Amino acid sequence: MADNWREITEEEEADIERHVTRVVRRVGSARIEIEDILRDLELAELNRQKQRAAIRKINAVLDRLDADLRVEAEDIPAQTFEHGRALALLAFGIAAAAGLSAGASALAEGASVASISDVGTETVGAAKRKLRSDRGMNNEQRALLANARETLTEDLLAATQNTRRHVKREIRRAAARTIREGEAGQQGARAQIRDLRWRLGASANLAITDRGGNTWKLNDYVEMAVRTKSAEMQVEGERTEALREGVQYGVVSTHVGACEKCVPWQGRILALTSDAPGDFSTIEESKNGGLWHPSCAHSLTMLPTFDLLPKRLRDKNGV
Numbered sequence: 001m002a003d004n005w006r007e008i009t010e011e012e013e014a015d016i017e018r019h020v021t022r023v024v025r026r027v028g029s030a031r032i033e034i035e036d037i038l039r040d041l042e043l044a045e046l047n048r049q050k051q052r053a054a055i056r057k058i059n060a061v062l063d064r065l066d067a068d069l070r071v072e073a074e075d076i077p078a079q080t081f082e083h084g085r086a087l088a089l090l091a092f093g094i095a096a097a098a099g100l101s102a103g104a105s106a107l108a109e110g111a112s113v114a115s116i117s118d119v120g121t122e123t124v125g126a127a128k129r130k131l132r133s134d135r136g137m138n139n140e141q142r143a144l145l146a147n148a149r150e151t152l153t154e155d156l157l158a159a160t161q162n163t164r165r166h167v168k169r170e171i172r173r174a175a176a177r178t179i180r181e182g183e184a185g186q187q188g189a190r191a192q193i194r195d196l197r198w199r200l201g202a203s204a205n206l207a208i209t210d211r212g213g214n215t216w217k218l219n220d221y222v223e224m225a226v227r228t229k230s231a232e233m234q235v236e237g238e239r240t241e242a243l244r245e246g247v248q249y250g251v252v253s254t255h256v257g258a259c260e261k262c263v264p265w266q267g268r269i270l271a272l273t274s275d276a277p278g279d280f281s282t283i284e285e286s287k288n289g290g291l292w293h294p295s296c297a298h299s300l301t302m303l304p305t306f307d308l309l310p311k312r313l314r315d316k317n318g319v
């Protein structure tokens, strides 16, 4: 039976990177537009009118970016959540194909042969078709998704809001400096302008200082926020879909060259709820233990039956 075991393939995983790339590219193009506006500023005679005109243009760029980020923050959690739900149905399909009919003893406590065989699919595509046609979200899933959309929207807009503030502040600072330019003479003025240009450029990519006191560039922050929320929603999609069929466990993926924090978690069975029988860490506990740090690449494969695990993983988990 162990021969049928497989983890989620990279192809099935590919969704998240696609979203991340698209959003990062969108943020990058806004940044270039802002940098162009800043480069065109005549620092030697930056009067109030010119300041206002530049700020107005930059606001327009950031407004357009915000509008796009709002759409992304609605769309990405929905897609990654659905992807996770689909992966759960795929895991059921794999379990069913591996001969769950051998009997209920093969199942982790709570799961039932009939339901898993019934909802399992052979591909992610088939799973998504099933989810869209005849398997809607339950209340918990709807609430989770709504919450994820809201937090991602807030996080992304808070970041661009900060960029907006930084840029405005630097433009005003530049204006205040150039008024005194006469005192420093030609040479000094040129050095000052170089410095101002540098500060202005940097302000266009400054986003946010997080709870840990780290300063993030806008593109890095957006990348981290999208990737982290996507991974979280994928796992939540799998978890909630599995629980609907009584499946209470998943197993953490194993990668070559995984980050140090995650290595101890690789191949470990996790409980999908705190009341799942057996001595397994919950998803929450694994997070507190270092797994699924920001930008982590680990995934969870739903596990209707421990019998599916190859001997190496059964030994590791003592099942």
Ligand SMILES: [Zn+2]
Residues within 6 Å of the ligand: 258, 259, 261, 262, 291, 292, 293, 295, 296, 297, 298
């Ligand atoms: Zn990791």
